[in-house]
Amino acid sequence: MRDTRESRLLLVLLIVIAFALITVDIRGGEDSPVDGARQAAATVFGPVENGVAAAVDPVGNAIGAVRDSGDRHDRIAALEKENAALKTELGSDARTNSRVRQLDAILKNADAGQYGIKGAQVIAIGAAQGFSWTITIDAGSKDGIARDMTVLNGEGLVGRVTTVGPNTATVLLANDPDFTVGTRMESTDELGFATGQGNSPLSVQFLNGKAKVAKGDRLVTFGSSKDKPFVPGVPVGEVVRVDPSGGDLTRTVYVKPYVGFTKLDIVGIVVEAPRTDPRDAVLPKKPAKPTKPKPTPTVTVTVQPNGDLVDGNGKVVGNIHQTPGATASGQAAGATDVATLPATDANTNADTDAAADPDGQADDQE
Numbered sequence: 001m002r003d004t005r006e007s008r009l010l011l012v013l014l015i016v017i018a019f020a021l022i023t024v025d026i027r028g029g030e031d032s033p034v035d036g037a038r039q040a041a042a043t044v045f046g047p048v049e050n051g052v053a054a055a056v057d058p059v060g061n062a063i064g065a066v067r068d069s070g071d072r073h074d075r076i077a078a079l080e081k082e083n084a085a086l087k088t089e090l091g092s093d094a095r096t097n098s099r100v101r102q103l104d105a106i107l108k109n110a111d112a113g114q115y116g117i118k119g120a121q122v123i124a125i126g127a128a129q130g131f132s133w134t135i136t137i138d139a140g141s142k143d144g145i146a147r148d149m150t151v152l153n154g155e156g157l158v159g160r161v162t163t164v165g166p167n168t169a170t171v172l173l174a175n176d177p178d179f180t181v182g183t184r185m186e187s188t189d190e191l192g193f194a195t196g197q198g199n200s201p202l203s204v205q206f207l208n209g210k211a212k213v214a215k216g217d218r219l220v221t222f223g224s225s226k227d228k229p230f231v232p233g234v235p236v237g238e239v240v241r242v243d244p245s246g247g248d249l250t251r252t253v254y255v256k257p258y259v260g261f262t263k264l265d266i267v268g269i270v271v272e273a274p275r276t277d278p279r280d281a282v283l284p285k286k287p288a289k290p291t292k293p294k295p296t297p298t299v300t301v302t303v304q305p306n307g308d309l310v311d312g313n314g315k316v317v318g319n320i321h322q323t324p325g326a327t328a329s330g331q332a333a334g335a336t337d338v339a340t341l342p343a344t345d346a347n348t349n350a351d352t353d354a355a356a357d358p359d360g361q362a363d364d365q366e
Helices: 005-031 035-113 343-355 358-365
Strands: 116-125 134-137 150-152 157-164 169-173 180-185 191-197 200-206 218-221 235-242 251-257 266-272 298-303 308-311 316-319 338-342
Touching: 035 116, 035 266, 134 157, 134 266, 200 235
Parallel strands: none
Antiparallel strands: 116 134, 116 266, 134 169, 150 157, 150 266, 157 169, 180 191, 180 218, 191 200, 200 251, 218 235, 235 251, 298 308, 298 338, 308 316
């Protein structure tokens, strides 16, 4: 339609008529004169509105779903954050419990050996410092740590302090190839020197080439002059293999260290040496050997022709005729039965065997 003067007048007229009808409808209330026209329009245009609504509703639902999905996403994100916090809390509790157990084991060893110790945490490993087996701890000169102090944990010897800073220190681990410590064997007191071999067991050379060494023997530190770098009595490990001497003056044995050097966390630095050598007091108690079951004692009895029951020593221990329940059919004439029975039931079982002897029954019938 062209934008002309007549079209504008028509539009204005239609608007005026629409406002007039609205005014009349409002004033008429339920008796509005245009109510019939409204019903007719509803009858004609109702199906069209339903069709349009059916087509539009999925779009509206999708829009609502998109709008609500933001709220659901926020809730899921909040739940995931809460779950992560709970996992972190549980993990920290487990780690705290593990550290408490480690510290408790260190304190027990310190008490057994009468060592004065300073606790510290491992904050770095040797990979950050080169190719040697070392760790860095969060204690230094400000905490009373000095060079050549013994380092241990709840399992045994960890190493010795080599470098000290104000707040940190470096510890050379006992399995480092440059590490050597004097050892003493439990009970026999055989002396030797243990050297680290990385992931392999420690190599120990005994001064006595003919020393008796067996798998399972245990070693502790022998101690150093003025207790530096090693205090005595710290558990080192157990013998796992013994090499023959082969004519050498010394013999080499291989010792599995008590300490797991790849999982160190809490350690103790011995800042005060014991007044006396603790000897083997710090070593863990050996598990009790299982007791062998005692064999059941047995007695061999022989049934004599007269019914006497005779044991292996020729002693009469009973008579089948005197045993309650015995019958004439159980009396043996010229027959001999031998039974090996538990000692507690020898008489009763021997009588039963004699009473059931088919040969005895044949002799009685004759």
